[in-house]
Amino acid sequence: MRIIFSIIISLLTVSQSFAQQKAKVSGKVVDENDQPLQSVSIQMLNKQKGTITDKNGEFKIDVPAKKPFALVFSFAGYQSAQKNFLLNIGQQESVFIKLEPSSGAQLQEVTVKDDRAKRGESGTVSIDAQKSLVNPSPLGGIESLIKVFVGSNNELTSQYSVRGGSYDENLIYVNDFEVFRPYLVSSGQQEGLSFINPEMTGNVKFYNGGYQAKYGDKMSSVLDITYKKPKDFSGSAYVGLLEQGLHLEGVGAKGKVTYNFGVRNRSTRNLLSSQETKGNYIPSSSDLQGLITYQASEKWLLEVLANVSATKFTLYPESSKLTSSVFSNVFSANLGLDIYFQGQEKDKYATNFVGLSATFQPRKNLKLKWMLSRFNDTEEENKDITAAYLFGERDFDKSQASYGLIVNPLGAGVFLNYGRNSLNIDVWNASHKGSLDKGKHFLQWGNTIEQQVISDKLNEWQYSDSAGYSLPYNPSSLQLYSVLKGKSDLNVTRFSGYIQDNIQFKDSSDVILQVGARYNYNTLNNEFLVSPRMGISLKPKKWQKDIILKASAGIYDQPPFYREMRRYDGTVNTSLKAQKSWQVSAGLDYNFKLFQRPARLTTEAYYKNMTDVVPYDVDNVRIRYFGENSAKAYAVGVETRLYGELVKDAESWVSIGLMNTKEKIDNFFYEQYKNAAGEIITASSTDQVIADSIRTNVGYVRRPTDRLITFGLFFQDYMSTNKNLKFYMNALYGSNLPYNIPNSVKYRNALTIEPYIRVDMGFSALLLDGEKAAKRSHSPFKNFTSIWASVEVFNIIDRANTISYLLIKDFQNNIFTIPNRLTPRLINLKLIARF
Numbered sequence: 103m104r105i106i107f108s109i110i111i112s113l114l115t116v117s118q119s120f121a122q123q124k125a126k127v128s129g130k131v132v133d134e135n136d137q138p139l140q141s142v143s144i145q146m147l148n149k150q151k152g153t154i155t156d157k158n159g160e161f162k163i164d165v166p167a168k169k170p171f172a173l174v175f176s177f178a179g180y181q182s183a184q185k186n187f188l189l190n191i192g193q194q195e196s197v198f199i200k201l202e203p204s205s206g207a208q209l210q211e212v213t214v215k216d217d218r219a220k221r222g223e224s225g226t227v228s229i230d231a232q233k234s235l236v237n238p239s240p241l242g243g244i245e246s247l248i249k250v251f252v253g254s255n256n257e258l259t260s261q262y263s264v265r266g267g268s269y270d271e272n273l274i275y276v277n278d279f280e281v282f283r284p285y286l287v288s289s290g291q292q293e294g295l296s297f298i299n300p301e302m303t304g305n306v307k308f309y310n311g312g313y314q315a316k317y318g319d320k321m322s323s324v325l326d327i328t329y330k331k332p333k334d335f336s337g338s339a340y341v342g343l344l345e346q347g348l349h350l351e352g353v354g355a356k357g358k359v360t361y362n363f364g365v366r367n368r369s370t371r372n373l374l375s376s377q378e379t380k381g382n383y384i385p386s387s388s389d390l391q392g393l394i395t396y397q398a399s400e401k402w403l404l405e406v407l408a409n410v411s412a413t414k415f416t417l418y419p420e421s422s423k424l425t426s427s428v429f430s431n432v433f434s435a436n437l438g439l440d441i442y443f444q445g446q447e448k449d450k451y452a453t454n455f456v457g458l459s460a461t462f463q464p465r466k467n468l469k470l471k472w473m474l475s476r477f478n479d480t481e482e483e484n485k486d487i488t489a490a491y492l493f494g495e496r497d498f499d500k501s502q503a504s505y506g507l508i509v510n511p512l513g514a515g516v517f518l519n520y521g522r523n524s525l526n527i528d529v530w531n532a533s534h535k536g537s538l539d540k541g542k543h544f545l546q547w548g549n550t551i552e553q554q555v556i557s558d559k560l561n562e563w564q565y566s567d568s569a570g571y572s573l574p575y576n577p578s579s580l581q582l583y584s585v586l587k588g589k590s591d592l593n594v595t596r597f598s599g600y601i602q603d604n605i606q607f608k609d610s611s612d613v614i615l616q617v618g619a620r621y622n623y624n625t626l627n628n629e630f631l632v633s634p635r636m637g638i639s640l641k642p643k644k645w646q647k648d649i650i651l652k653a654s655a656g657i658y659d660q661p662p663f664y665r666e667m668r669r670y671d672g673t674v675n676t677s678l679k680a681q682k683s684w685q686v687s688a689g690l691d692y693n694f695k696l697f698q699r700p701a702r703l704t705t706e707a708y709y710k711n712m713t714d715v716v717p718y719d720v721d722n723v724r725i726r727y728f729g730e731n732s733a734k735a736y737a738v739g740v741e742t743r744l745y746g747e748l749v750k751d752a753e754s755w756v757s758i759g760l761m762n763t764k765e766k767i768d769n770f771f772y773e774q775y776k777n778a779a780g781e782i783i784t785a786s787s788t789d790q791v792i793a794d795s796i797r798t799n800v801g802y803v804r805r806p807t808d809r810l811i812t813f814g815l816f817f818q819d820y821m822s823t824n825k826n827l828k829f830y831m832n833a834l835y836g837s838n839l840p841y842n843i844p845n846s847v848k849y850r851n852a853l854t855i856e857p858y859i860r861v862d863m864g865f866s867a868l869l870l871d872g873e874k875a876a877k878r879s880h881s882p883f884k885n886f887t888s889i890w891a892s893v894e895v896f897n898i899i900d901r902a903n904t905i906s907y908l909l910i911k912d913f914q915n916n917i918f919t920i921p922n923r924l925t926p927r928l929i930n931l932k933l934i935a936r937f
Contacts, residue, residue, distance in 0.1 A: 125189035129197035238864030253812035258290025266737035266763030267322030288724035294387025294413030304330035312654030315618030342932035419443035438496030588672025669729030701746035735765035826868035
C-alpha cells in the first residue's frame, strides 16, 4: 500500500507539473450577423494541433505557455482570421471572433464559371490586384506586376513591351473606357502616375495575345481593369518616401449610390537624385479620380468615371561622371566622360478624362450599355541645356591625387540641346455594347464612333562642337547636329465595331468556342479593315487531371495613331496605312497540388507575322518611328508560368519566356566599292550609290524589343509563428537588347544593351490589429482595421542597368559609347492604414 500510495503521489505531481506548462484559450466564433458558426476550423499556425467550434460557436483548446503562437480561424465561404498570443503558465484567455464573408463566397457560382472561361482564353495572365499593393517596386501599381510576366528594361516607367511589340501596341481599359498615356515623354524619369489606381481596383484581366474580337485594334496586349463597387464604407491612407495617397469608398441613398474615390501624389526626387547626372530634380505628379454609380431602377444603372492628372518635371542639371570599360587594341582601361551643365528643362503633362455610361438590362439574359467619354491631353516640353564635356581615361588609383579624374584626355567638346514642343489631343468617344445569353450561345456586339483632334508643334535642335569643329563638319557653313521641326493639325474620325459568339459544347469534353470579327475605318487614309478572330478551349472529361487545352488564331491590325505617323524630321505621313498581323497560339492550363497546396501551370507558344510594319527606334521610353510602312516582321516564342504556395495562403509565381523577333526593312542594303587607294568602302542605302559597286541586302535584323530570355519572380513569405511579419521579393532578368543609333539605317543593331537584372525586396509588419483596438473604447485607432509598416529595398544587388548610350567622338574622330545607367540601390519606407 505504501508503494501504491507513493506512485499515485508521483503521478499527481508530474500531472500538476505538466499542467503548469500549459495555458488555455477559449471563445466564440460568429458570422457577420453575430450568429454562431459551427465547425469552424481552429488551427495552430504551422502545427498539427487544432479543434473546431460546437453548435454554439464555442471552443476550447490547450496551448503552450511562455511561447509565441498563433491560432488561425477558417470556415468555407469566409475570410480566415488570425490571432497571436503569448500566455503565461496556467493563463486562460477568452476571445470573440467575427468572420467576414469572402468576396468569392458571395459570387461563388459566377466565380467558378468565369474562372473556367478565363483559363480557356489564350494569352490570359492571372493577376491579383491586391498583390500590386505589396509588390516592392519603385513604380508600384498594376503595371509592376505585369512586368513580372512580360519583362522590363526600365524600372522608372509604367510602359511595357509584350511579345516583341512596342509600347504603343497595348490597349488599356478601365470599366470599358479606353484610356491613354502622355505621348511626348522621352525618359522614364519624366513619367508621372499611371491612370490605374490600385486601391480602387477590383478585377484585373491581362491578355498578352490571342484576345477576343470585343477588344480594340492593337497588335500586342489588353489590360482590362474593373474598379470596385463597394458594399459599405471603408478606405485607406498611405504615406511613403515616393508616394502618398488616400482612398475612400462607400454607399448611400439606401444602397442605390456607390462611390469610389482616390487621390495620389508621387515624387521620385529621392530616386532620381541618386542617378549619375547630378542636379536639382523637381518631379511631381498627382491625380484625383472617382467612380460613382447610381442604380436608378432594377433595370437601369448609371455610372460616372472621371480623372484629373497633372505631372511636372523640372531639372537643373549640374554635372555627370560616366564610366565605361573598354577593351581594344588601343585601350584597356576605364574610359570616363565628365559633363558640366548649364540651363534647365521644364516639362508639363496634364490629362483629363470623363466617361458616362448607362446600362439597361430589360431581361436577365440581355444587357445593353451606352457610353460617352472625352479624353484631353495637354503637354509642354521646354529645354535649354548647354554642356561641356571632357572624355578620356579615368584614374582609379586611390593612392594618387588624380584619383577619379580624367588623366589622358581623348576628346572634348560642347553640345547644346534646345526644345519647345507642345501637343494637345482631344478624343471624343461614343459607343454601344450589348450581350445576349442564349444558353449555349453568348452573343456580344458593339459599335464605336471616335473623333480625334490633334494639334502638335515641334521645335527641337541639337548643336555639337568637338575640338573646335561643328559636327557634322562643313567648312563652308555652320550646321546643326540634329533638327526636328513640324506643325500638324489633324482631325480624324474613326468607326469600329465587333460581333462575337461564345459557344459552349458538352459531350465527351467541355468545349468553348469563341468566334468573332472586328471592323475599323478612319477618314484619314480611308482604310477599311476587317479582323476575324477565333479561340477554342477543350477540357477532356475522361482525363483525371484538371487540364484545359486552348488555341487561338486571328488578325490583329493597328491603324496608325499620331506618333506612328510622325517621321524623324517632324513631318507627318497622313497616308500611313495600318500595321497588320496574323497571329496563332496554342497552350495548356493545368491545376494540380504542389506540396499539398493548390498550384497552376500555364504554357503557351505563339507566332506573329506582321506586314506594313512601321520601323522604330527606342531611346529610353521615347519611340521614334520612321513614319513609313517599310518593313515586315515576325515574332515567335513560348511562355511558361507557375503559380503556387510555397507557404500556406501566400501565392508566389515564376514566369519564363523565350522569344525571337526580327524585321526586314525595304531598301535596306549596303553598297561596297573600292576607292582610289584600293580600299573597300561601305555605304548604306541612305548614302549616294557609287558606280561599279556591289549591293548586299541586309535581310532580317533584330527588332529593338528582341529579347531572347525573360524571367520574372514574385515571392512572398511570412514568419512561421506570425503571419503579421511578411516578406516580399520581386526579381527580373532580361537578356540583352539591340540598340540602334537613332536615324541611322547603316548602323542598325550596331550596339547591344547588356542584360537587365534587378531584385527588389520588401518587409512588412502589422502595427495595429483593428479588432484589438476596437475593444478599447478610448482608443483613437478603434475604427481602423489595420496599420502596416513596410521597408522596401530597391535594386538590392545595386546593379547599374543600362537604358541607352551616349556616342562620343575623340580627337581622331573615333566613336566611343558611354552607357546611361538606371537607378542604384535605394531604401523606401511606407505606412499603410485601412479603416
